[in-house]
Structures are given as structure tokens and as C-alpha cells.
Amino acid sequence: MANRQSFKTDVSFLEKISIGATGTKKVFDDLKRQTHAPIELERGSMSFKIWKGIKIKRVRVPDILCVKCGKRVESRAKTKLQITMSHSIASPERGWDFGLNDEDFIALVSCKKAGEDPTDWKASDLVQYIQVNYLRKVFRDKKVITERPKGVEEGFETRISWPCAVASCDGTVVEINNRIKFKRTEDNRTISLSLKKKNITIKPIVTVNGVVKQDQIIASVVPVIQDFKCLGGRGASDYQKMLKSTSLSERYAAAKALSYFPKDLQVIKSLLEKMGDSKDHIYIRLEAASSILKLGQKESIDFFKEVLRDTYLENRLEGVIILGEINSSYSAELLIRVLLDKEQHPEIRAGAAWALGELKNKEALQALVTVFDDINIDVRSESARSLFRLAEIYSKEIIGLFPKGSEDVRAGISWALSKSGNFSVKDLSSVMNDENSRKWVAWIIGSQKQEKFITQIEELKQKDKEVYFAVTVLWKILSSWVSDLDIY
Structure with a gap:
């Protein structure tokens, strides 16, 4: 039972991470639609990856930055769209607005389940934005609803809600008085929503005859918009000045943003x-080192080497993750060295394997x-996942490594090839040089959809009837109605 409960906890956490990442990706795309030049500011905000052993406490910044205008956006994905955030009155670092400026935006987007896997979520096309200064004013005026979860003690997080009315479906507004009434598009039924929430008056954001969308906020205590223009105006010199800001989050944003401008001697000097x-935060120094390497300069390589030997595993892992973002032979070389170093902590090595998969470097x-x-099984598992990503590009090279491999090596290669499906029967049949390899080849082909390889299978029949038979048996079993049948 304990193991099952742990599994449920892991799945639940992955689901929450996936909802957030799905929402942030949608906001990122929506900002591009508005001609912004967005970059991921908070590392990992668009990733489903979970680091279980080593916890990284990053600089708290909004998820996205537009490098052209400098606007920052914090994405909040919701399964039930409301203007709500967690908050702590005991710890400023856990306050709802910690790390945010008045000019920053909160982006709200609804997410719905799209499949059975924990990562299967789909974001609504409707993204809504609220500037932080409006949220702070209403919060100070105590026109919010505070809910403390049952059973928690002082210091635990509470839930803050800014009262609003949300359309449950598409429709057209027909009346606004003390309520908003709109006719549902599907069946012309009238839906009525109150303009009071727990004695707090909310203001309409729509007008009569206006069209509303499902999950649209149509009344609220704060202004809600669906677009804000990119006014540009931010250049490399502005971010160079920000590197000297007293604000930790501004220095962090500046160090990251400078890699998106043309290489300039003054920019390199500032980053160096x-x-x-x-005396500055290690993560800001790492972002500066990353920007230097992204701009094609080698001066930060020795710094990365130092970080990869750092006393604190958290700093090593962050260094590894950052190297996985830099498309350079130098970053790949550093990561390979970490992966093969058996003196390194297993999760750091596993992180290096993951990062190499991100780079897709041959x-x-x-x-x-x-x-x-x-x-170490974690190192092997992460390496197999990365090999799967590389198999989409380098399947023939991977197949070439199969013949001389041990049993475990062949198992890892077979899994990666099977998951990618990017191979031909002819390529695989050329490496069937012993009994063991014949079994693995049979499994790789037999685990694929029959219709994809049915035209290639005759060639295998001519070369090796036993492997051909094994493949056809696997296809028969895996296509049967009982193949996915469970006992409960």
C-alpha cells in the first residue's frame, strides 16, 4: 500500500507540474501572437521534468520576459478558472506577489484534461492578463476573499481570491444591471451571474451585445485584458544597467536577456x-556565464567546470541543466565528462544524461x-530517455552501436529504438549477428504497429524465419483485445 500511495503522490505532483507547463507554453505562444519577443525567464516553467532527489531553490522571477519591451509575465494555469493565488502571512518569500513588480502581468489560462497520462493537458486559447498593481491595490483595500484550508496551523499557506464572475460557456451579453445575463450560444438559454461576491461588488468587463467565451472573466474587482501591446524600447544597454540593479530578480533577468542581443564587446565585458x-548570487553568475557561452565566447568554460565541482549539489545540478540549454560543442563536452564521471553524484550524472538529450548532440x-x-538505475534510465530523443535523428548511428554492446547496452538501445520507431527492418536485420541480437531485433520490430512495417517484413522472412515468426506472434498478441486488459 505504501508504494501505491507514493506512486499516487508522484503522479499527482507530475500532473500539477504538467498543468503549469501547459499553461505557460500557451501564454508564451499568445505573447508571440501579440508581437512580443518572449523568453522563458523562470527555468523549467515550460518543462514536465521533475528532479526528485536534489531540490533547487531558484531565484523567484516571473515565468516569461519580453526582451523587446521588458514586460514580465507570471503564468497561472487553472483547472477551474478564477483569480486565485496561494499566500503566506508568515513568510514573505511565500507571499502571492513575492518577486513581482507593479508593472508585471499575471496571465490566467484554463487547462482541461486531454488524455489518461498525467502530462495530457490542453490549454484554452483564451489567455487573460491582469497587471500586478491592480491586484495589490485590491489586496491592500481588503476587497479579497481569504480562505484558510481546514486543519492547517498559523504560517501555512492560505488561498487569496479576487472576486470575479466567469462565463461557463460561449454566449452573447443581453443585459447588465445588478447581474450580467448572457445567452448561451449552444441553445440560447439565458445564464445569469451576480455582480456581488460575499458582499464585495464586482464591475462588468463586458458590454451588452458583446460576445463572451467560455472561461472568460466578465466581471471583476480588477481590470482584465486579453492583449497588451509590445512597445519595444529595451536594448542591450538597458539590460547592462539592470545587471547593477539592487533587485535580485532584475539582475537575473538582465543576465539572461543579454544573450538574445548581438555579440558586443561591452555586453561581453558586463557579463564577465x-x-x-x-558577492552576487550563484544563479545570477551562472546566467551570466550561460549568456557568455551562448554568444560564442569560451571565457565561461572554466567557471562551469568549477560549478560542476561545487560543494552544493543544488548548484551542480543547476549548472548541468543550464548547459543543456546551450547548443555548443563545449557544453556537450562538459556534460559528457559529468555523465562518465563515476565520482559524481548519481542525480548529477542523470541530469547530465537528460541535458545531453535536450542538446541532441551526435x-x-x-x-x-x-x-x-x-x-545506477537512474543514470541508465535517463540515458535511455535521452537516446530515444536522439534516435529521432541518429537511428542508423545508434543501430551501429548495437552489435558490440553487452546485454544491458542492447537493452537500452532496443528500448530507445522501439520508442522512437525510427528505423527500417533492413537496418536492424543487418545487426543480427548472434542469438541475443536476434531476440532484441524481434522485440523492437514486434513492439511496433503492424501496419507501419508490414511491407518490410517479407525481407526479414527471407533472411531469418525464426525472427520473422517471433515478430508476427508479438503483433498477434499485442493487437489482441486482451493485451491491455487489467485484473481490476
């Missing part, structure tokens, strides 16, 4: 100074395959 500032193939013989 920040990277070498031992030079990583041999290293990823080599660690399939490693004693």
Missing part, C-alpha cells in the same frame, strides 16, 4: 564582470550507450 562577482551517442552498463 557579473560572472566574476563572487557526440553524446557513445557516452549515453556506455552508461547502460552503469550500476
Whole structure:
């Protein structure tokens, strides 16, 4: 039972991460639609990846930054759309608005389940924005609803809600008085929503005859918009000045943003100074080092080497994750070295394997395959997942590593090829040089959809009738109605 409960907890956490990442991706795309130049400011805000062993406490910043106008956006994905946020009165760092400026925006987007897997979520096309200064004013005026979850003690997080009315369906507004009435598009039924929430008056955001969408906020205590223009005006010199700001989040944003401007000697100089500032936060120095490498300069390589040997595992892991964002032979070389270093902590090595998969660098193939013989299952598992991502591009090169591999190496290669499906029967049949390889080839092909390879299978029949028979048996079993039948 304990294991099952732990599994449920992991799935629940992955689901929450996935909802947030799905929502942030939608906001990112919506900002591009509005001609902004968005970048991911908070690392991992658009990723489903979970680091279970080593917890990274990052600089708290909004999820997205427009490098052209400097506007920052915090994405909040909701399964039931309301203007709500968690808050702590005991810890400022857990306050709903910690790390936010008045000019920042909160973006709200509704997410619905789209499949059975924890990562299967779909975001609504409707993204709604609220500027932080309006939320703060209403919060100070105590026109919010505070709900403390049952059973918690002082200091635990509460839920703050800014009263609003949300359309449950598409429709057209027909009347506004002390209520908003709109006719549902589907069946012309009239829907009525009150303009009072727990004795707090909310203001209409729509007009009579206006069209409303499902999950649209149509009345609220704060202004809600669906677009805000990118006014531009931010250049490299502005971000260079921000590197000297007293605000931690502004220095962080500046260090990251500068990599998106053309290489300039003054920009490189500013970044080098920040990277070498031992008094500043290590993560700001890492962002500066990352920007230097992204701009094609090698001066930050030694700094990354130091970070990858840091006393604190959290800093090492952050360094590894950052290197996975830099499309450079230098970053790949550093990550390969970490992956193969058995003195490194297993999760750091697993992180390096994951990062190599993000880079999709051909030079990583041999290293990823080599660690399939490693004693640590997490290192092997993460390497297999990365090999799967590389198999989409380098399947023939991966198949070429199969013949000389051990049992564990062949298992990892087979899994990656099977998941990718990016191979031909002819390529696989060329590496059937012993009994063991014949079994793995049979499994790789037999685990695919029959219709995809049915035209290629005759060639296998001519070469090896036993493998051909095994493949056809697997197809028969896996296509049967009982293949996915469970006992409960």
C-alpha cells in the first residue's frame, strides 16, 4: 500500500507540474501572437521534468520576459478558472506577489484534461492578463476573499481570491444591471451571474451585445485584458544597467536577456564582470556565464567546470541543466565528462544524461550507450530517455552501436529504438549477428504497429524465419483485445 500511495503522490505532483507547463507554453505562444519577443525567464516553467532527489531553490522571477519591451509575465494555469493565488502571512518569500513588480502581468489560462497520462493537458486559447498593481491595490483595500484550508496551523499557506464572475460557456451579453445575463450560444438559454461576491461588488468587463467565451472573466474587482501591446524600447544597454540593479530578480533577468542581443564587446565585458562577482548570487553568475557561452565566447568554460565541482549539489545540478540549454560543442563536452564521471553524484550524472538529450548532440551517442552498463538505475534510465530523443535523428548511428554492446547496452538501445520507431527492418536485420541480437531485433520490430512495417517484413522472412515468426506472434498478441486488459 505504501508504494501505491507514493506512486499516487508522484503522479499527482507530475500532473500539477504538467498543468503549469501547459499553461505557460500557451501564454508564451499568445505573447508571440501579440508581437512580443518572449523568453522563458523562470527555468523549467515550460518543462514536465521533475528532479526528485536534489531540490533547487531558484531565484523567484516571473515565468516569461519580453526582451523587446521588458514586460514580465507570471503564468497561472487553472483547472477551474478564477483569480486565485496561494499566500503566506508568515513568510514573505511565500507571499502571492513575492518577486513581482507593479508593472508585471499575471496571465490566467484554463487547462482541461486531454488524455489518461498525467502530462495530457490542453490549454484554452483564451489567455487573460491582469497587471500586478491592480491586484495589490485590491489586496491592500481588503476587497479579497481569504480562505484558510481546514486543519492547517498559523504560517501555512492560505488561498487569496479576487472576486470575479466567469462565463461557463460561449454566449452573447443581453443585459447588465445588478447581474450580467448572457445567452448561451449552444441553445440560447439565458445564464445569469451576480455582480456581488460575499458582499464585495464586482464591475462588468463586458458590454451588452458583446460576445463572451467560455472561461472568460466578465466581471471583476480588477481590470482584465486579453492583449497588451509590445512597445519595444529595451536594448542591450538597458539590460547592462539592470545587471547593477539592487533587485535580485532584475539582475537575473538582465543576465539572461543579454544573450538574445548581438555579440558586443561591452555586453561581453558586463557579463564577465557579473560572472566574476563572487558577492552576487550563484544563479545570477551562472546566467551570466550561460549568456557568455551562448554568444560564442569560451571565457565561461572554466567557471562551469568549477560549478560542476561545487560543494552544493543544488548548484551542480543547476549548472548541468543550464548547459543543456546551450547548443555548443563545449557544453556537450562538459556534460559528457559529468555523465562518465563515476565520482559524481548519481542525480548529477542523470541530469547530465537528460541535458545531453535536450542538446541532441551526435557526440553524446557513445557516452549515453556506455552508461547502460552503469550500476545506477537512474543514470541508465535517463540515458535511455535521452537516446530515444536522439534516435529521432541518429537511428542508423545508434543501430551501429548495437552489435558490440553487452546485454544491458542492447537493452537500452532496443528500448530507445522501439520508442522512437525510427528505423527500417533492413537496418536492424543487418545487426543480427548472434542469438541475443536476434531476440532484441524481434522485440523492437514486434513492439511496433503492424501496419507501419508490414511491407518490410517479407525481407526479414527471407533472411531469418525464426525472427520473422517471433515478430508476427508479438503483433498477434499485442493487437489482441486482451493485451491491455487489467485484473481490476
